[in-house]
Amino acid sequence: MVDGKPDDVICEGDVCRRVTPEEAAAHAAKAGAPEPGEADGVPKVFQLLGPTLLGKEGAEVPLSSVTGPGKVLGLYFSAHWCPPCQHFTPELARIYERFRAFHARKEDWSVVFVSSDRDEDSFKHYFENMPWLALPFAKREAKMELSALYKVRGIPTLIILDGETGELITADGRDAVVEDDECAGFPWKPRSFEEIMAGASLQDPAPADPRPVPALERIKGKVTLLYFSASWCPPCRRFTPKLVETYKALKAAGKDFEAVLVSADREAGAATEYHSHMAWPMIPYDDRKTASELNTRFGVEGIPTLVVLDEAGQVITTEGAAAVMADPTGARFPWRPQPLEALSPYTAPRINNAAVLLLVVDEEDQAKAEEAATAALGPVATATKAAPGGDDWAFLYARRGDEMCQSVLHFCGLVKDPKAEPPAGSRLLLLDVPGSQTVWDLTAAGYEATEAGCAKAVADRKAKKLGPGKKLGEDDDE
Known part of the structure; x- marks a missing residue:
């Protein structure tokens, strides 16, 4: 085992990855924070990076100097303790330095190191050998949210972004630069x-x-x-x-x-x-x-x-x-995702990929549960999904006592026995498995299972007003 490798990371072959949500239930990461608010006209990634980046010898480099029309930004997720990173970083540095020296667009590509190191000394030592910029190590909250934004499951990962709009060009930058080390295909936009x-x-x-x-x-x-x-x-x-x-x-x-x-x-x-x-x-x-x-x-x-x-x-x-x-008969073909859907084997995987607002409805009848959920959560789901950052959210509902719902509550540590009788009443929950690996029992925090309560939950999440929540895998007495 390499010194400094986090306990919630597994190295397999040529990649180190975060534990799966199932593994995270037993070995949860200990850092996290809710989603930042949206700023009109400013891409979320630029909000998270902040106005300045870290240059050599502690220099503050304006983000604006590496963004704008024609610019391309690479986010390099890496850590000193990761053997595949130790192998890839020198290769990426060689490609990057040659690009900055000889490529026709040598001024247009910048890379930002987003560290998964455990301490600042390790970060500084690793960053010394890199010919690019870095997200300041102290911005742990931003680091985690960047990982969640691009669904970074393992390192090293190189994300390539449009430097003007912040839009994703490719999440497979690592393979792109290895297969095209002369950068002839820069910025490696995938074909349609x-x-x-x-x-x-x-x-x-x-x-x-x-x-x-x-x-x-x-x-x-x-x-x-x-x-x-x-x-x-x-x-x-x-x-x-x-x-x-x-x-x-x-x-x-x-x-x-x-x-x-x-x-x-x-x-x-x-x-x-x-x-x-x-x-x-x-x-x-x-x-x-x-x-x-x-x-x-x-x-x-x-x-x-x-x-x-x-x-x-x-x-x-x-x-x-x-x-x-x-839907084996294809009644809902072509299966376009809806803003609000029932928790099912089809929709449950979204818990692994987005922040999920889950309304557990105190109804035994499925039709009545759907009616109640549509009234309380439907308008909020539709509005949130249509707004900037809507893809970062999913909205689900389930009947109280539903077997899959009980399994989700058990996974989140909110019930000890998934087969036990659930407490009476509707319940509003927020799950952030891919990001902070945190669950918020919003009902216990005073949020009502109403349209107003659901809207307030979304607004407070964006404004970072929800509080610490409960870490996945964390016992109640910890």
Whole structure:
């Protein structure tokens, strides 16, 4: 074990990652803070970085000097105790210094070190060998919120941003610079789905005509389901027959869409045999470049993954597999996320990816629970999701005593026995698993399960007025 590695971090292969939310329930991080308020016209990332960055020898460097039209900003999440970081940092420094010396746009790219070190001395020692700027180590709250904003699960991670708008260019900056160390593709903006597919072809499953056809002839202007799967994956083999049935039901209902298999099999024969059990085309197995680019473009981290795209190639949902399981007949196709939804196997994963305002309704009847939740939380959910930063939020409701709701409460440490009778009354909760790994029992704090109470909870969260909350994995007597 490397000295200084946090207890809530696991190093595997060439990446160090934070523990999963499940692991975090037992080994929670001890630092955190609520979300900052939004400032009109100022991207959230620039708010978090602040007006000045740390330069060499303690110099204060204005953020404005590295942002603006034509500028590109890299956020480098790293730490001295992380072996993969120790390997990658010198490589990134070499690429960066050569870029700053010789590239045609040498003044346009700046990098900011966002440290995961445990103490300031370690941070200073590590930063000494870096040829870029840093977020001051004391800004621990901002560091954590930047990690949450870009869903940083492991280090080293290099996030590439538009220096004028703060918009994400790519979350895969590490791979981009390694694969393009001459920076010919700077700033490494990923190609759109249509651009990727323009040079690709599709192949129907046997025994259909095996000759590939241009991909855009089949999918242009249609809702497209990208199915990332492999024959060696047991969950995939269980899910594929269910997807076939949903596919057939949608076709029978006259829905205009197409599905495409993006194989993760290890050899062509296995991919071909697996594909024969499906009713849709695949990216030809030997076109690994297109398959790899699609995996990167849509951030596929595990399989099976079903990404649903609209007619323009924009993401509707990356939770298509859960949507199919929850709606096998496709009644809600193409499964556009709604501002307020019921807690279910389909929506529960959002707890891992956003701040969730959860309303537990004291109703046994599902229809009555939905009606009550829609009245209290619906307007707040709609307004918050439509406002800047709306993607950082999710709004869910559940019936009191619902099995999944009890599991969530148990995971948060709010009930000791998930099978025990829950306390009477509605309950309003705020969960921040990906960021501060904190839960707030808002009802206990005096917030009412009403539209006014829900609106106040959101406003207070943005204004950092909620208080410390309860850390995941923290016992009541700690």
